[in-house]
Amino acid sequence: MKKYPLPQEKIVELLTSEQIGRLATTGADGFPYITPVHFVFMSDKIFIHGLAAGEKLANIKKDDRVCFEVEKMHEYVQDELPCDTNTSYESVIIRGHAVLITDTDAKITVLNVLVDKYTPQHSGKSYPDAMLKMTGVVEISIESCTGKHYPA
Template structure:
């Protein structure tokens, strides 16, 4: 981390362009529960959408402390004659924070609009059927720490 930190601008770019993040919650059995998620960043907050029921929501309601990770692997770096001399060129962001389930309908709609714009821009500006909104939860992750690092190619 000390040798190859990402700048705040590089962190923002990675969060804006990568399509999959991983949300880690604390399971009731004491084990971490990690879920791949779609997400968008708005006003410095990570927003995640998903079903309105399930283990990650149960875990967040019980213990709001979470981890969130995004990475991009660029390439493998290896010595042609030494199998143990292998590394990876990558960028990653690790966030620790507090999660909450968003209750405000206007915020939920703004978040869904941002997620649609990121993942399926051809559907931007279309409405959301009420039954789909009932089945959808939006999670906000407010970062308490954020670090980014890279390893050059």
């Protein structure tokens, strides 16, 4: 058991409020590959978007197992000894399975939520067909989710 587990409501708050997450996939060479991504948390899943082709999507097609991480740093916790200095933070680690969304309506639904979160001034606008074709949307089904914090 973790010393400072993050309560479920704080996990949801962090997944809803933070701007950048990190997606880890397994590369073709067997090494982990980590990518910072914009994301939304909805319907108990993580959704990300990016180009419809690239290393992270190639990795997901070969092995759908992924890890997703998000954190929020609050402040440094100073101590008299340098090794006892710490950081007050909250973090969430998710393990799950990723799939590329191919249904256009489902893709647009996710893109609308992403636009609302990151560029609300563009909410309600339509997406050109060419843009939809070159945009990949990934859905991560959560298999396990843990949160942790360190208090100030």
